[in-house]
Amino acid sequence: MMQKDIKRLSLILLFAPFALWIFLLIVLPHLGMFYISVREKVGPRMYEFGLGNYINFFTEPIYWNTLIRTGSMSLLVTALALLLGFPIAYYIAKIAGNRTRGALFLMCLIPLWVSDLIRAFGWILLLRETGIISSSLQWAGVINTPIEFLYNDAAVIMGLVYTVILFMIVPLVSTLDGMDNAMIEAGYNLGGNGPTVLRRIIIPYAMPGIVSGCIVVFMLTAGSYLTPILLGGKNSSWFTEQIYDQFITRYNWESGAAFGFLLLAFTSLVVWGGLKLSGQTLNSTVAKS
Amino acid sequence: MIMKLAMAGLLATTVMAVVPAQAETLRLLTWGSYAPDELVKKFEEKYPDITVEVTFSNNEEMIAKLRATGGAGFDLAQPSHDRIFAVQQEYNIYKPLDLSKINTDAMQAKLLDGVKANTTIDGEVYAVPHQWGTSGLMANKSVAPDVKAWGDLCDPQYKGKTSMRLKRTILLGMAFDMGEDPFAAYADLDKYQSILDKVADKLIDCKDNLKAYWKGGDDLSAMMMSGEIVASETWDSTAYKLYGENKDIVFVPPKTGALAWIDTFAIPRKGEADDAAYKWINFVLEPENVKIMSASTGAIAAVEGGKDLLPDDKKAAVNAAFTDADIDNLKFFANIPAGVEDMEGKTLEKIKAATGSE
Numbered sequence: 001m002m003q004k005d006i007k008r009l010s011l012i013l014l015f016a017p018f019a020l021w022i023f024l025l026i027v028l029p030h031l032g033m034f035y036i037s038v039r040e041k042v043g044p045r046m047y048e049f050g051l052g053n054y055i056n057f058f059t060e061p062i063y064w065n066t067l068i069r070t071g072s073m074s075l076l077v078t079a080l081a082l083l084l085g086f087p088i089a090y091y092i093a094k095i096a097g098n099r100t101r102g103a104l105f106l107m108c109l110i111p112l113w114v115s116d117l118i119r120a121f122g123w124i125l126l127l128r129e130t131g132i133i134s135s136s137l138q139w140a141g142v143i144n145t146p147i148e149f150l151y152n153d154a155a156v157i158m159g160l161v162y163t164v165i166l167f168m169i170v171p172l173v174s175t176l177d178g179m180d181n182a183m184i185e186a187g188y189n190l191g192g193n194g195p196t197v198l199r200r201i202i203i204p205y206a207m208p209g210i211v212s213g214c215i216v217v218f219m220l221t222a223g224s225y226l227t228p229i230l231l232g233g234k235n236s237s238w239f240t241e242q243i244y245d246q247f248i249t250r251y252n253w254e255s256g257a258a259f260g261f262l263l264l265a266f267t268s269l270v271v272w273g274g275l276k277l278s279g280q281t282l283n284s285t286v287a288k289s
Numbered sequence: 290m291i292m293k294l295a296m297a298g299l300l301a302t303t304v305m306a307v308v309p310a311q312a313e314t315l316r317l318l319t320w321g322s323y324a325p326d327e328l329v330k331k332f333e334e335k336y337p338d339i340t341v342e343v344t345f346s347n348n349e350e351m352i353a354k355l356r357a358t359g360g361a362g363f364d365l366a367q368p369s370h371d372r373i374f375a376v377q378q379e380y381n382i383y384k385p386l387d388l389s390k391i392n393t394d395a396m397q398a399k400l401l402d403g404v405k406a407n408t409t410i411d412g413e414v415y416a417v418p419h420q421w422g423t424s425g426l427m428a429n430k431s432v433a434p435d436v437k438a439w440g441d442l443c444d445p446q447y448k449g450k451t452s453m454r455l456k457r458t459i460l461l462g463m464a465f466d467m468g469e470d471p472f473a474a475y476a477d478l479d480k481y482q483s484i485l486d487k488v489a490d491k492l493i494d495c496k497d498n499l500k501a502y503w504k505g506g507d508d509l510s511a512m513m514m515s516g517e518i519v520a521s522e523t524w525d526s527t528a529y530k531l532y533g534e535n536k537d538i539v540f541v542p543p544k545t546g547a548l549a550w551i552d553t554f555a556i557p558r559k560g561e562a563d564d565a566a567y568k569w570i571n572f573v574l575e576p577e578n579v580k581i582m583s584a585s586t587g588a589i590a591a592v593e594g595g596k597d598l599l600p601d602d603k604k605a606a607v608n609a610a611f612t613d614a615d616i617d618n619l620k621f622f623a624n625i626p627a628g629v630e631d632m633e634g635k636t637l638e639k640i641k642a643a644t645g646s647e
Contacts, residue, residue, distance in 0.1 A: 045379060062642045124508075130515040148517075151501040229504065234496055235644045242638070248349045249456075250634040251356070251379075 037257035053258035070239040074221040077160045081168040089172035120230040151233035159227045168213040175209030212285040222267050313339045315565040318363040321345040325585035339565045355382040360558030365566040370551040371622040373408045383555045385413035390567040395574045400591040416553035418591035424458045425547035427523040431537040436520040438544045439466035443495035453522035455502040457633045463488045465545040472623035485636045493643040526587030529606035540610035546618040
């Protein structure tokens with residue numbers, strides 16, 4: 001009896017900080033936000049319950065266009081991060097020796113030691129019209145007049161891929177690491193060539209890592225604020241910017257909160273769709289790695 | 290664990306409760322550079338029992354912060370004069386000022402009366418002026434000598450070499466440039482909407498001519514100094530700073546009049562150090578302190594002879610930019626009525642989202 005009580009107590013004590021954290025910092029603010037999002041403003045300091053803020057989103061093409069744009073660009077960033085991250089992860093997990101592996105991993109980590117803002121400014125210094133890339137190309141005689149690489153969607157995508165690629169590499173390395181080399185050898189012994197082995201053995205095995213990396217990267221990208229704002233050009237609106245504008249410049253917390261929930265719903269939907277398409281579940285992917 | 294947490298919480302609250310008793314803290318919510326270290330140190334030496342804590346922000350974020358807490362967390366805020374009336378009516382985040390505690394004699398009468406007129410609700414005054422400045426144009430004289438009006442930013446001869454901030458200032462400036470008076474239209478919001486629509490069309494056409502929208506003084510300065518742009522919409526203080534480094538870069542008051550703002554002092558409703566706040570207001574308006582402040586902000590203090598208290602290089606920049614006629618032509622931002630922010634916000638979104646021109 002005593003033993004059981006102690007066990008129970010220790011479970012509660014261990015669980016308490018986590019539960020408090022989730023409840024106070026995640027659940028409670030979201031409830032508050034949800035309450036604000038279903039309030040319609042009818043006059044100064046006068047509110048009514050209603051779904052007007054959500055309806056507003058669907059009737060104004062600018063808003064959902066921005067959301068779709070943000071979503072599709074985030075998917076592109078996710079795909080690029082996967083394409084670039086997979087060979088790196090494979091090299092780290094399967095080809096590199098034990099000693100170089102640590103060094104390689106560290107090299108992937110180093111950019112994260114610098115803040116987002118500084119990294120964005122780094123890109124600005126490189127890409128601007130009078131920046132390093134443009135002037136070295138001029139110096140080398142490749143181009144005659146300075147070229148502006150900054151302030152366009154390509155710059156945004158590049159900056160985002162650079163920021164998030166680590167979150168793709170880490171889960172990939174950990175799944176690929178668990179794969180027995182004998183499986184690859186067996187694939188070759190049975191007559192498979194490189195692409196077949198990759199397609200039939202390595203990718204299916206790495207699927208949980210791929211999916212969990214994609215989920216994390218997609219979520220981070222769709223919710224990012226600084227990089228799209230600083231590197232983006234005249235036409236590149238990002239949905240988080242829209243939310244910020246609603247809250248801060250337009251004092252319209254009601255519709256800002258509604259937009260926040262719509263972003264959450266949209267990204268959840270995309271993730272759900274991705275899981276269904278790849279035949280994975282949250283348990284087999286994110287929870288595993 | 291819970292016990293420990295509770296203990297820690299208890300400890301934290303006691304510590305917080307004890308601090309103000311030992312020394313008063315003045316929590317200042319203001320613009321970057323509006324509380325130079327030198328001045329804060331001087332103030333703390335004069336009033337050893339007051340500690341100054343500074344938070345840098347801008348108009349919108351100041352209001353958002355105060356709104357989130359119902360006016361708690363800060364003891365003195367410095368929003369612009371046009372941002373007080375509607376915000377106070379809507380969110381009730383400031384408390385009336387006790388003018389007897391403020392040395393209003395030091396303030397320039399015209400500005401003081403203007404701000405009072407803008408911020409009086411039910412007979413109570415909510416703000417007094419601190420510093421003023423303008424928004425207008427900045428041009429590099431050596432390559433763009435003809436930039437004289439807001440519309441010149443859309444002149445094809447400067448294609449790809451101009452910039453602006455996609456905020457309400459450019460909407461208003463462009464409206465004046467098109468012969469409208471947006472401030473007069475605040476009284477008739479349908480009329481204002483039609484002006485905004487016209488301005489939006491103009492600015493969407495103009496997008497092609499711009500290099501990028503600037504977002505803060507730093508990226509604007511970098512683009513201007515490197516020569517990537519030759520003209521831009523700007524705050525005057527940013528232009529004055531650049532004038533100090535390159536005499537070709539001058540502030541140009543648009544021919545329809547530069548738009549003038551006055552940053553004010555207002556006390557948040559749940560401020561806890563009113564006396565310290567009044568002391569700070571009076572302190573920074575003393576002539577020798579105005580000099581330190583203006584050197585840091587580049588804005589002109591709302592005191593008699595404020596322009597003469599600017600440091601020499603800034604004074605030269607102001608003189609290079611403004612004639613007396615330009616000063617008479619200033620357009621002071623009018624109070625923003627409720628609802629206008631939403632209309633302007635939608636217009637700005639429309640402009641940002643328009644993709645026809647890239």
